[in-house]
Amino acid sequence: MEIKTKILKINPQAPEPELIEQAAQLLREDGIVTIPTETVYGLAGNALNKQAAEKIYKAKGRPSDNPLIVHIADKEDVFKYAKDVPEKALKLFEAFSPGPLTVVLKKKDIIPDSVSGKLDTVALRIPNNNITLSLIRACGFPLAAPSANISGSPSPTDFEHTYKDLYGKVNGLIDGGKCDVGVESTIISLAGDKAELLRPGGITVEQLESVVGSVEIDECILNKMHEDFTPKAPGMKYKHYAPKARVTIVKGNNFTEYINQNSTEKTGVLCFDGEKKLFKAKNVLEYGNAGDSNTQAQNLFRCLRAFDEMEVDEIFARCPQPKGVGLAVYNRLIKAAAYNVVDADSKKMFIIGITGGSGCGKSTVGEIFKSKGFCYIDTDKTAKEITQIGQPALAEIKACFGDVFFENGELDRKALAKIVFSDNERLKQLNKITHKYITEKVINTLEECKNSGVKGAVIDGAALIESKINELCDCCIFVTASVESRLKRIVERDGLTLQEAQRRIGGQKSDDFYKNACDFTIVNDSGTEGLVESVDKILKELKL
Numbered sequence: 001m002e003i004k005t006k007i008l009k010i011n012p013q014a015p016e017p018e019l020i021e022q023a024a025q026l027l028r029e030d031g032i033v034t035i036p037t038e039t040v041y042g043l044a045g046n047a048l049n050k051q052a053a054e055k056i057y058k059a060k061g062r063p064s065d066n067p068l069i070v071h072i073a074d075k076e077d078v079f080k081y082a083k084d085v086p087e088k089a090l091k092l093f094e095a096f097s098p099g100p101l102t103v104v105l106k107k108k109d110i111i112p113d114s115v116s117g118k119l120d121t122v123a124l125r126i127p128n129n130n131i132t133l134s135l136i137r138a139c140g141f142p143l144a145a146p147s148a149n150i151s152g153s154p155s156p157t158d159f160e161h162t163y164k165d166l167y168g169k170v171n172g173l174i175d176g177g178k179c180d181v182g183v184e185s186t187i188i189s190l191a192g193d194k195a196e197l198l199r200p201g202g203i204t205v206e207q208l209e210s211v212v213g214s215v216e217i218d219e220c221i222l223n224k225m226h227e228d229f230t231p232k233a234p235g236m237k238y239k240h241y242a243p244k245a246r247v248t249i250v251k252g253n254n255f256t257e258y259i260n261q262n263s264t265e266k267t268g269v270l271c272f273d274g275e276k277k278l279f280k281a282k283n284v285l286e287y288g289n290a291g292d293s294n295t296q297a298q299n300l301f302r303c304l305r306a307f308d309e310m311e312v313d314e315i316f317a318r319c320p321q322p323k324g325v326g327l328a329v330y331n332r333l334i335k336a337a338a339y340n341v342v343d344a345d346s347k348k349m350f351i352i353g354i355t356g357g358s359g360c361g362k363s364t365v366g367e368i369f370k371s372k373g374f375c376y377i378d379t380d381k382t383a384k385e386i387t388q389i390g391q392p393a394l395a396e397i398k399a400c401f402g403d404v405f406f407e408n409g410e411l412d413r414k415a416l417a418k419i420v421f422s423d424n425e426r427l428k429q430l431n432k433i434t435h436k437y438i439t440e441k442v443i444n445t446l447e448e449c450k451n452s453g454v455k456g457a458v459i460d461g462a463a464l465i466e467s468k469i470n471e472l473c474d475c476c477i478f479v480t481a482s483v484e485s486r487l488k489r490i491v492e493r494d495g496l497t498l499q500e501a502q503r504r505i506g507g508q509k510s511d512d513f514y515k516n517a518c519d520f521t522i523v524n525d526s527g528t529e530g531l532v533e534s535v536d537k538i539l540k541e542l543k544l
Contacts, residue, residue: 002168009175015134024138026172034148034162036176037127039100040155041162042145050112059169062151067117068144073136088212089190098128100202104189115144121191131176154304182298183328200328224339243304245312247337251319252344259316268312283310293326340443350456353473355464357508359486360479361524366460368535375449379461386437396433421504435467465517478518
């Protein structure tokens with residue numbers, strides 16, 4: 001149900017008291033309101049009210065184990081919400097607040113678990129924005145606020161971004177102009193025995209160390225964490241900052257050649273100032289000087305959102321230097337890219353796609369390639385991995401298909417298959433959900449294969465073409481077999497009735513569809529020996 005949203009345009013230099021009071025009243029009534037800050041826009045609610053936090057999570061579609069930052073107006077307020085406050089924390093607030101710094105400390109019980117992500121810590125920040133500081137003081141309570149966007153998408157640095165994402169989902173939208181810094185605040189934890197950087201931002205590691213001495217950089221800043229990882233602060237666990245298109249960070253001196261070789265009509269390029277003319281793609285945006293990380297930070301999210309408007313399906317991004325504020329830019333980009341980074345200077349790995357309908361023998365062909373030194377990626381297995389309990393795809397499937405789950409929360413794959421293979425529109429809905437997650441995982445696996453030094457990689461997938469994973473491949477192979485053979489394999493392998501197997505095949509693409517999209521065809525009608533001969537013939541033709 002859509003919420004009535006009040007829009008308040010407030011002067012950032014001299015906030016009008018009557019408009020501040022209107023926003024404060026919405027918050028006093030347990031509403032949620034977007035607020036401008038010097039970093040990005042936030043979506044705020046009463047930090048002392050667990051219901052307000054729950055409304056924030058719902059509006060954003062944000063996981064509830066992802067902590068919220070608590071915004072306060074004065075340094076003295078630190079002691080109201082944190083305990084065992086070390087001297088180093090006070091020195092940091094003195095040096096950098098109001099400003100783009102968040103300090104994680106041991107929390108007092110007054111902070112609800114829904115705000116802290118059930119942690120025993122609280123993330124405190126004093127924003128450098130006249131509107132928000134005036135609003136906090138008018139409310140008389142702190143404001144819990146993550147970025148004011150749909151969870152996972154690029155953070156909002158302008159009012160228009162918040163309007164597009166959240167109008168009708170929140171009680172109020174404040175228009176306070178553009179944000180100065182452009183990336184979220186630096187987060188440092190002083191809740192343990194050491195000072196630990198949990199998220200880079202506008203305050204650099206060097207600046208922090210000038211005040212508190214040595215600062216340890218948490219491994220999550222540059223590395224992908226396991227699914228069962230418990231986030232210590234916002235932005236650590238889940239995919240963040242991502243546009244709709246797939247993002248690839250390109251490193252190396254040969255970035256121009258790599259991007260031009262791999263560009264299509266639907267490619268976007270994010271590059272440094274003065275480089276636009278180097279690329280043949282038509283959707284090219286410059287996001288700052290190569291040596292000016294502050295400008296890169298200001299423009300990054302604006303550019304990522306602009307690519308959504310261009311409706312590109314892939315973005316190649318120039319890699320910033322991960323130092324100073326550049327560490328924050330790199331951190332946001334690598335999370336937007338789901339850690340997909342390519343080295344344009346390294347030798348290219350040859351990628352082969354294998355596709356065809358159910359029961360045609362694709363996996364057998366894939367195993368033959370594996371025996372010949374190729375990395376083998378089975379997207380059926382990938383699909384099972386991305387639909388395990390706790391994975392984001394599972395929540396989308398539940399919202400779309402309802403009760404296709406066992407009592408323990410696991411996906412009932414047979415029940416789901418029964419629905420989608422008898423209704424082509426429902427199959428399209430499922431593919432729309434799963435393909436993006438499968439593609440992301442395949443790209444990450446390809447990078448691992450490349451780093452392992454294998455001669456090439458093989459991707460096996462019935463929906464290779466529909467998901468556009470074939471665009472990652474240098475060539476594609478269509479594997480087919482007689483309908484009788486396919487039915488027999490499906491019945492024996494999947495435990496289906498003959499009628500169910502016939503419905504499955506009937507809901508899939510025709511042979512002509514696959515033939516027209518592929519470079520080679522293998523007919524699986526002469527046993528394993530015949531398949532090996534077919535694979536050898538293709539490898540010889542490809543000179544691999």
